[in-house]
Every structure is written in C-alpha cells, then in structure tokens.
Amino acid sequence: MFDFILKGIFRDRSRFLFPIIIISAGVSLMVFFLSFMDGYIESMIRQNARFETGHVKIVTKAYNELISQKPYDLGFLDNQEELDVWKTEYPQFDWAERITFGAILDKADSLGNSLSQGQVMGFALDLIGGDLEIRNLRLKETMAKGRLPLAPGEILLSDRTFEAMQLQLGDSLMLLGSTADGSMAFAQVVIIGTVVFGYEALDRGGIIMDLEDARSFLDMPGGSAEVLGFLRSDSYNDKEIKKLTTAFNDKYSTEDEYSPLMLSLSDQNGLGYILWITDFTFLMMSLVFILILGIVLWNSGLMSGIRRYGEFGIRLAIGEEKKHIYRSLILESLCIGTIGSLIGLLLGFIFSYPLSIWGLDMSQYGKTSTMVFENVIRTKLSIGIFITSFIPGICASLLGTALAGTAIYKRQTSQLFKELEQ
Amino acid sequence: MEDKLVVISKMSKAFPTGEGDFLALKNINLSFAKGEFSGIVGPSGSGKTTMLNIIGSLDSQTEGEVKVMGYEIKELSSKQAADLRSRHLGFIFQTYNLLPVYTVYENVEFPLLLLSMSKEERHKAVMQALEWLGLTDKIKSRPAQLSGGQCQRVAIARAMVKQPGLVLADEPTANLDTENSLHILDMMKKLNQELGTSFIFSTHDQKVIDYLRRVIRLVDGEVVSDDTKAR
Known part of the structure; x- marks a missing residue:
C-alpha cells in the first residue's frame, strides 16, 4: 500500500509540487533565520565574554x-x-x-x-x-x-x-x-x-x-x-558550563569571603535571561512557522481534497474505510513533508553556508570599528538548527493535511460517493 | 433463502429537505438471487441510484430491512460496511472513475491491496481479470491513453478482480457508443454466465434493458413492475 501511495504522489504533480515548494521554502528560510540568529547570539556571547564576562x-x-x-x-x-x-x-x-x-x-x-x-x-x-x-x-x-x-x-x-x-x-x-x-x-x-x-x-x-x-x-x-x-x-554550552562552575564552587568556595567563586557567562549581566529569551524565541518561531505553513497547507490540502473527492468516493466504494483514507493522506503528507523539509534543509544550507564563512560586514553601517561590537556577523550552522527546521516542516505538512482531511470525516460516505458522478 | 443475495422488505428512504422529508424510495419489497442479471430501470429521479447505494452499503434505509449477503445494512458499522464492499461487492460507474495517476494494472490491483493477498496472488488475479476483459496489452497504459470503452472494461476488471458475489452497475453504458455498449454488455453477460457473478444494473438505456433477464421498473420511488424474461 505504501508503494501505491508513493506512486500516487509522484505521478500527480498537483498533489506534491505546491506543498513541497511551500515546505522547502519555509524550511530553507527557517534554516537561514535560525542560523543567522544563532550566529548573532553567539557573536553577542563572544562579545560579552571577551569584553566583560569571560565564558x-x-x-x-x-x-x-x-x-x-x-x-x-x-x-x-x-x-x-x-x-x-x-x-x-x-x-x-x-x-x-x-x-x-x-x-x-x-x-x-x-x-x-x-x-x-x-x-x-x-x-x-x-x-x-x-x-x-x-x-x-x-x-x-x-x-x-x-x-x-x-x-x-x-x-x-x-x-x-x-x-x-x-x-x-x-x-x-x-x-x-x-x-x-x-x-x-x-x-x-x-x-x-x-x-x-x-x-x-x-x-x-x-x-x-x-x-x-x-x-x-x-x-x-x-x-x-x-x-x-x-x-x-x-x-559556549550553558548547561556544560553551569556543571563546571558548580563543581568548581563545590571544590574551592568556602565560608571565607575571599575564597574564589566561579560565575558562568549566563550568571552575569542578565545574560541568562537573554539566553532564555533566545531559546524561547526559537521555540516561538518554530510554532509560528508550523502554524502559518499549516494554514497554507490546510488550504492547499482542502483544494486538493475537493479535487480528489472522486478518488475518495471510488476508494470507499471499493471497500476502504474513511479512516483508512485519512491515514493514507497523513502518510502522503508525511512523505511530502519529509521530502520538502530535506530540500529546504539543502537550500537553507546553500543560502547560509557562504555567510557562515565570509559573514556579513556591518562596518559599512558604522563610522568606525569599535571594541564592543564585532564588524562581521556570521550565520552559524549546526545539527541543532537543521533539526529545529526539519521537524516543523514535517509538523506543518501533517497539521495542514490533518485539518484538511477532517472534511472527509464530515462528509457522508454516500455524499462522497455521489460526487463520483459529478 | 440461502440463494438470495439481497432481500429488501418494506424499505423506505427519506432525505431531509427544507420543507420536510423527501421520500426517495417507498415501501420497496424485492429480492435478488445468486447469478441474477437484473436491472432497476426508470427515469431520472426515480430512486435507482439511491437503491443501488443502499444495496452497496454506501447508504442505509430509513425504514424496513435490507439484507445483503445475510448482513442487515442498517446494523453494519462503517468498518463492517467497508468490509462487505471490499470482499463481496463490485461497483461499475457511468464515468468509469479510474484513478488517473495509476496504470491499468494498478487500477485493477487496487481492490486487492485492501485484502490480505500476497503480491503473487494479486498478480495472478489481476492478469486473469485483464485477460477476461481483453486488456492484457494495456497493462502499462494510463486511463487518459484509453478509449471510453477500454476505460469501462478496466472498470469492469477492477470490479471483477476479487470475484465478488454481486456487481452493482450504475448506468455503465451512458458514456459509450452503441458498439462499445454492446461489447461491454456482452462481456458482463459472459462473466455472469461463466463465473456466476450476480449483476444489478441501474439504467434507463434500452440497450441495457434488452440484455437484462429481469427488469424492475421504478417510478417516483415505487416499484411499478418486476418482470423476468424466460431463458
């Protein structure tokens, strides 16, 4: 059955082309923005570290x-x-x-x-x-x-x-x-x-x-x-550094007020809050991404679903259950989401990689170089960025199809069947 | 009673409308035996398709009893109804309704994917069905590459591939010219005789009516005549 579904997807361009374009565009943008943000945050951490806090x-x-x-x-x-x-x-x-x-x-x-x-x-x-x-x-x-x-x-x-x-x-x-x-x-x-x-x-x-x-x-x-x-x-990995500072303080910090105390970067200058906000922003971006793409794909799924009512009708007549058809649509969306996300990751990598090597020179926007701010901001590509972008791509595809697919459930079997003749 | 595939008694079907219920079928009493080649005929809106939908477990009656292969339609869950359709019933439509992205072979194979059959068993059954309908040279073609007659033959092969007890054919020749219509009807009659498959048609096409051994006339949702020709 899986082969059958795959054949159906790839032979019907209208079934996969638009969702794959949308997903891959979204995922590639997400890779780019997240890597840029991550690069910027890392630059900020580095600036703070070298100027004020150390790691x-x-x-x-x-x-x-x-x-x-x-x-x-x-x-x-x-x-x-x-x-x-x-x-x-x-x-x-x-x-x-x-x-x-x-x-x-x-x-x-x-x-x-x-x-x-x-x-x-x-x-x-x-x-x-x-x-x-x-x-x-x-x-x-x-x-x-x-x-x-x-x-x-x-x-x-x-x-x-x-x-x-x-x-x-x-x-x-x-x-x-x-x-x-x-x-x-x-x-x-x-x-x-x-x-x-x-x-x-x-x-x-x-x-x-x-x-x-x-x-x-x-x-x-x-x-x-x-x-x-x-x-x-x-x-900089805040969790690892926190472990290290705890171990140091357990070993060296005593009741003596002149005994040493090790602070992590996030313990200083409110940077812990900034790092938390960054993680939260990443999460929010992922959710917004899933929501927006999910709505777009829902709409596209509805259009595609309406076009495929005839197919659903014949499949019901042949003996498929509605929930089986629904599951097959989810499986289709999983395939499309996976393919779209993989293409998106590749495109995102192609867009972001040059910027991770050469960076974006911001010095042209200021009069001169300063000690606090770095002139060149680079994207930072990591496995984490790819995972954070890949999963929403699949989730958006599943969400869009799950919402669009409910239309099948709302429709009477005989009504779907009648639409065969229209 | 055992040789009755379909037993309908005191069956009515109403559809809700803005001005109350519309009674599409009224107090129907019919039965269809194994191996029948029969048809429900009547003008548009007489309730033919509604009756086929109920027999095919795609819909259920409002009142009365409808038993298909011993199963009371109204009492079937959606899973049981789907199971009945996948194992025992075949459907043929006026507009063929082949899946356009799949080849002839894949269209015919599709009903078997819902049954627990090995790939080899499916291949054997599909090739046999295509052989019955003279389509072995078209297995790799897509529906768009076929004529109307060929498409309907594929649809018949799809309905017959699992060798169901009953085939429901809704206006199967409406989109075909005379030559193709007669060819299709010959084939269905041959399958009926050789395999013992029962056929129930819904039609107002005189060519089809001429082929039927039993003709049930429906007017405004009521059976007005039920005639069986002598063999």
Missing part, C-alpha cells in the same frame, strides 16, 4: 557581592599559585586577569600646574605578556591613533577623551587614584595611543593599561580583581 569568571565571594561596582579592593591578592592550579585543572580555557578601577588623569604644565583633568575608568589587562587580551578587546582593530603599549608606563586612552583634553601622543600625565587599602595612589603614565570603545561610558573616559602597571599603581602585587576564562573552542 567563566572567577572572583572572590566578597567581590561578587558588589560586582556591579567593580570593587578591586575586594579582589584577589597574590593569587598566582591558585591560578596555576586552575590553569592545569581547566585546560579548555585561556585565563586572563583583569582589574577595573577609577582614577583621575591630570595634565600638568612644566611647572606642575594642572592644565586639564578628567575622570577615567581604567581597564588593566595583560598587554605586554601576550596577545590574548589584545585579541579579546580587538585593540589592533579599534586603535584610532598611536600604537599598543610595549613598555611599562604606557597607556591607551579613549579617543574622545584624548581630543577633549587636547592631548598629544607621547604626553606624560599623572594618574591619581586610591590603592586597594585606601591610600592615595599616583603614577606617571605616557599616552601612547587612542582607541574607540564603542561603549558610551568608556568613550567618555576609558584608559587601558598593562596589568603589572595597575598592580603597582593600586598596590596589589600579584593580585587581580577578576580572573576570566575564555573557551578555546569558542563554543
């Missing part, structure tokens, strides 16, 4: 209590031995220490009188020991003037502040702040380059300095405020 972040419990204030005085002091242990224990991450602090930048004349001053937010990271943080903050791409720091005492300043304070590259300025234990802190720094952060608060007064300079300035030898872990694979 995981280790802080002290006390620091975590006031994390929005970035209280570096509650950070780690001389924790290099612990860090070495974590590096060995979690080799899937690249680790980077950071300190964020507030300070005043003062430009003085030759007599030491202030010419201009500005409040700044300092970002301290390892600029000289390696290029991990240079890549994380895309410093090479976002530099507006000058060069990267190569020696102690050299800093980068936000390009807007640099212009506002009418500075010159090479200017030597005084940085004033407070140490981790509350004493006054002074450091002489040289402006060696400027950057565009792409984040208002930092563009109004952000500086980037080497971690060792900051440790010296803030009197935090061997210490750091935050230890960020970046996945080497760059593929």
Whole structure:
C-alpha cells in the first residue's frame, strides 16, 4: 500500500509540487533565520565574554557581592599559585586577569600646574605578556591613533577623551587614584595611543593599561580583581558550563569571603535571561512557522481534497474505510513533508553556508570599528538548527493535511460517493 | 433463502429537505438471487441510484430491512460496511472513475491491496481479470491513453478482480457508443454466465434493458413492475 501511495504522489504533480515548494521554502528560510540568529547570539556571547564576562569568571565571594561596582579592593591578592592550579585543572580555557578601577588623569604644565583633568575608568589587562587580551578587546582593530603599549608606563586612552583634553601622543600625565587599602595612589603614565570603545561610558573616559602597571599603581602585587576564562573552542554550552562552575564552587568556595567563586557567562549581566529569551524565541518561531505553513497547507490540502473527492468516493466504494483514507493522506503528507523539509534543509544550507564563512560586514553601517561590537556577523550552522527546521516542516505538512482531511470525516460516505458522478 | 443475495422488505428512504422529508424510495419489497442479471430501470429521479447505494452499503434505509449477503445494512458499522464492499461487492460507474495517476494494472490491483493477498496472488488475479476483459496489452497504459470503452472494461476488471458475489452497475453504458455498449454488455453477460457473478444494473438505456433477464421498473420511488424474461 505504501508503494501505491508513493506512486500516487509522484505521478500527480498537483498533489506534491505546491506543498513541497511551500515546505522547502519555509524550511530553507527557517534554516537561514535560525542560523543567522544563532550566529548573532553567539557573536553577542563572544562579545560579552571577551569584553566583560569571560565564558567563566572567577572572583572572590566578597567581590561578587558588589560586582556591579567593580570593587578591586575586594579582589584577589597574590593569587598566582591558585591560578596555576586552575590553569592545569581547566585546560579548555585561556585565563586572563583583569582589574577595573577609577582614577583621575591630570595634565600638568612644566611647572606642575594642572592644565586639564578628567575622570577615567581604567581597564588593566595583560598587554605586554601576550596577545590574548589584545585579541579579546580587538585593540589592533579599534586603535584610532598611536600604537599598543610595549613598555611599562604606557597607556591607551579613549579617543574622545584624548581630543577633549587636547592631548598629544607621547604626553606624560599623572594618574591619581586610591590603592586597594585606601591610600592615595599616583603614577606617571605616557599616552601612547587612542582607541574607540564603542561603549558610551568608556568613550567618555576609558584608559587601558598593562596589568603589572595597575598592580603597582593600586598596590596589589600579584593580585587581580577578576580572573576570566575564555573557551578555546569558542563554543559556549550553558548547561556544560553551569556543571563546571558548580563543581568548581563545590571544590574551592568556602565560608571565607575571599575564597574564589566561579560565575558562568549566563550568571552575569542578565545574560541568562537573554539566553532564555533566545531559546524561547526559537521555540516561538518554530510554532509560528508550523502554524502559518499549516494554514497554507490546510488550504492547499482542502483544494486538493475537493479535487480528489472522486478518488475518495471510488476508494470507499471499493471497500476502504474513511479512516483508512485519512491515514493514507497523513502518510502522503508525511512523505511530502519529509521530502520538502530535506530540500529546504539543502537550500537553507546553500543560502547560509557562504555567510557562515565570509559573514556579513556591518562596518559599512558604522563610522568606525569599535571594541564592543564585532564588524562581521556570521550565520552559524549546526545539527541543532537543521533539526529545529526539519521537524516543523514535517509538523506543518501533517497539521495542514490533518485539518484538511477532517472534511472527509464530515462528509457522508454516500455524499462522497455521489460526487463520483459529478 | 440461502440463494438470495439481497432481500429488501418494506424499505423506505427519506432525505431531509427544507420543507420536510423527501421520500426517495417507498415501501420497496424485492429480492435478488445468486447469478441474477437484473436491472432497476426508470427515469431520472426515480430512486435507482439511491437503491443501488443502499444495496452497496454506501447508504442505509430509513425504514424496513435490507439484507445483503445475510448482513442487515442498517446494523453494519462503517468498518463492517467497508468490509462487505471490499470482499463481496463490485461497483461499475457511468464515468468509469479510474484513478488517473495509476496504470491499468494498478487500477485493477487496487481492490486487492485492501485484502490480505500476497503480491503473487494479486498478480495472478489481476492478469486473469485483464485477460477476461481483453486488456492484457494495456497493462502499462494510463486511463487518459484509453478509449471510453477500454476505460469501462478496466472498470469492469477492477470490479471483477476479487470475484465478488454481486456487481452493482450504475448506468455503465451512458458514456459509450452503441458498439462499445454492446461489447461491454456482452462481456458482463459472459462473466455472469461463466463465473456466476450476480449483476444489478441501474439504467434507463434500452440497450441495457434488452440484455437484462429481469427488469424492475421504478417510478417516483415505487416499484411499478418486476418482470423476468424466460431463458
């Protein structure tokens, strides 16, 4: 019987062509949009990770209590031995220490009188020991003037502040702040380059300095405020990371307020909610897709069903039951849904693959590159995307046919039979 | 009683309309024996097709009894009615009603797919039916490639392939010219004689009426005459 149904489908173009076109178009669009959304979300995760949260972040419990204030005085002091242990224990991450602090930048004349001053937010990271943080903050791409720091005492300043304070590259300025234990802190720094952060608060007064300079300035030898872990694979799986953070905290977190606490990316900055919203949006898109396509296919199924009343009539006369005919229609729709969805997946792949390799360059829509946002957005193709698109394609086909097929049940057997003669 | 395929007693059929019920068949009393070659004749609207539908278990009577092969039509569930049709009844229609996307072979094979038969058994039965109707050279043709007469022969082969006890033929020659009509009628008569299959026609075609051994005249839903010709 299955052979018989298959032959019927493929020999009657009107029975399969329209539904297959609709399903394959829908599925291919779904693959494209989902892969684009997934790519965008991954880009957002990556941006957040490299700029702010890491894929995981280790802080002290006390620091975590006031994390929005970035209280570096509650950070780690001389924790290099612990860090070495974590590096060995979690080799899937690249680790980077950071300190964020507030300070005043003062430009003085030759007599030491202030010419201009500005409040700044300092970002301290390892600029000289390696290029991990240079890549994380895309410093090479976002530099507006000058060069990267190569020696102690050299800093980068936000390009807007640099212009506002009418500075010159090479200017030597005084940085004033407070140490981790509350004493006054002074450091002489040289402006060696400027950057565009792409984040208002930092563009109004952000500086980037080497971690060792900051440790010296803030009197935090061997210490750091935050230890960020970046996945080497760059593929973030929240469930896996949550397991890992739980295991870490069970092992290392104690009653001591300065004991380490590992946070996942989704624990920070409301990203958990964003990830949940993303999953929810994917689900809603699938349901809307099923509904819209189901309605279209219902309509098409009704038209096709009306055209096939004669066939149903003769099949009833020959001895098929209505429910058997209904089941055969469902089987037909399953075949059509499967074929349409497979074609859709192929087309979706063809549309999305080039964008996953070369991406969509968004820099043309902005004046310049920024540190926060990536210029190129890529689609992300995965087995999950294919499954999420494939299943609704079949469900829509089944739904459309199931709804259209009810017309057979509503019709009297003798009425279907009478239509044979019309 | 055992040789009666169909027994109808005090049967009426009413259809609801906006102005009350319309009585399509009134107090019908008839019986059809095995091997009959009979017909219900009458003008359009006389109730011929309604009666065939009831005998064929596609519809049921409003009142009275209709027993087909011993089964009371009104008491059959839809599954039992479908089972009766698939095993014991064959249908032939005025417009052939072949499935256009299937070949002649597949059209004739279709009723057997509903029965538990192996592929070999189906092949044997289909080829035999096509041989009876002289269609073995057309097995791969589609209905659109056949003449009207050939299409009706395929329809007869489809009705006969499972060797049913009773074939119901609703205006089977209405769309055929005289030559094809006579050819078709010859074939059905031959099948009736050789296989013992009973035929009940619904017709107002004089050519068909001339072939019938028993003619039941229906006017406005009532049997007005029931004549059997001498053999």
